[in-house]
Amino acid sequence: MSAARGTVVSVMPRHAGLGNRMRALLGARSLARREARGFAYVWPTGRSFGAQLRDLWDDDARDDAARDPARDDALRRLPGVAHRALRLRYPHRDWSLHWLDDARDERVWLVRTGHALVLPDDAQPWPHLLRELRPAPAVADRVVRLARRLAGEPYVGVMVRAHHASHPETLRWSPVGWFVERMRRIEQEQPGVRFLLSCDVPRVQHELLAAFPGAVAQDDKGAYNSRHGLVAAVADLYLLAGASHLLGPHYSSFPELAVHLAGPPLVLETSRTPTRDGPPLVTVPDPLRPHVGRRDVAAGSTARDQHTD
Secondary structure (H helix, E strand, O other), X not given: OOOOOOXXXXXXXXXXXXXXXXXXXXXXXXXXXXXXXXXXXXXXXXXXXXXXXXXXEEEEEEOHHHOOOOOOOOOOEOOXXXXXXXXXXXXXXXXXXXXXXXXXXXXXXXXXXXXXXOOOOXXXXXXXXXXXXXXXXXXHHHHHHHHHHHOOOOEEEEEEOXXXXXXXXXXXXXXXXXXHHHHHHHHHHOOOOEEEEEEOOHHHHHHHHHHOOOOEXXXXXXXXXXXXXXXXXXXHHHHXXXXXXXXXXXXXXXXXXXXXXXXXXXXXXXXXXXXOOOOOOEXXXXXXXXXXXXXXXXXXXXXXXXXXX
């Protein structure tokens, strides 16, 4: 669809993390679709976030079922200088969309937020748009290589945040000891179960791999929030989304992003949620599309494609 009605521009705060960026960007993309507007985004990079969006996901590579030649909402990056010029004429808008009706006649909506947009009921939820995306080749290669090491076996995803840059509430309520204790209990309940480990501190990751020899993890993840590190993080995101069950840190958007990518069958457990005994053993046929064809190994059933937009 042409951009005759205007354009929605998603503006990322410079220090926003991956989860905050994606839920804001995809919410704005959903809004653009609903309003028949064009779409663009502003994605600042620097020391706090070193990767461009195209380093992580293909610019407009979507599942065939999601393609619509009438849509004008490809992932187009707006240069910072263009954003600054638009800012002279158009105000930044927030996630609430309380401004929506009053701004109908404006050609450009600059939506600057790291929060999920409060979309109208008839708009596509942003997780549906996340599942449309295809990871960039560097990400896909990592996912496929590590998935081969899991050999198609069901596994529990474990995402540990131990880096000093993590939110204080995350560090307080998600100590490494909680993960160790919980993994030991799962091993007792389901002997032979494997773990897929994602950790942001190499020393802690090495200690966990030594404690759980059957676990697998990426061993070349690069510096925290560097381009290389973020490519590895998105690979972890897909692998965690393909897990049977997910252990994650409290107060972190990243494991929640994995749940959104996988769809409703995947359950996130943290130190602040009820413990789930004997999580189901589930496999996915394609680690790059973890929302499709989730199969309960014990029951022999297959979940239908969760992409329902």
